[in-house]
Amino acid sequence: MKLNAQTLALALALSPALTFAAQKQAEDANMTDERLVTILHDTNKEEIAAGRLAQKKGSSVDIKSFGEKLVADHTRSDQEVMAAATRAGVKPNPSSLSAHDKEMMQTDKKKMDQMERLSGSEFDKAFAQEMSRDHDHMLSMLRDAKKHVSAPIKELVDNTIPVLEQHKDLADKAGKSADRATRGREPQPIKR
Helix, strand or coil: CHHHHHHHHHHHHHHHHHHHHHHHHHHHHCCCHHHHHHHHHHHHHHHHHHHHHHHHHCCCHHHHHHHHHHHHHHHHHHHHHHHHHHHHCCCCCHHHCCHHHHHHHHHHHHHHHHHHCCCHHHHHHHHHHHHHHHHHHHHHHHHHHHHHCCHHHHHHHHHHHHHHHHHHHHHHHHHHHHHHHHHCCCCCCCCC
């Protein structure tokens, strides 16, 4: 009887995690060309705005140049998204987004609104961390989505992944640089 109570307690404790995993798996399986094109189109617009914000508010050369790269690459990426959408016979359609997609987009918007209030090395560090997390999330989503979309959209995903990996690396590098700036200069060793 005690074993059954422990098993039941464990099952109840794991229930939210299992439910979330099941929902994510169901959402991944429900990925369509239209939904992915919509997500990518919206993300490109957000990344262009984020890049412009980095150019305006960034205090380091790394963040400013990362911002320039975001604007250039995501402008080009959006053109590629629209071309792939045409080949696949779909258009961005906000009604194709899941509730989770919309929630994530709202969260991203709130984070960028918070970034607007930061300045100096604080902005640089927060921006780099957020871009690293966002690009990591997007890479994971694209790798999962690739299993469920048509050939033109798979090709788009294959072309997009290396660019996003490069952005994540640049964000990580800029974050390390901003972290050093936040801590101040480390003392130089005494030469004897």
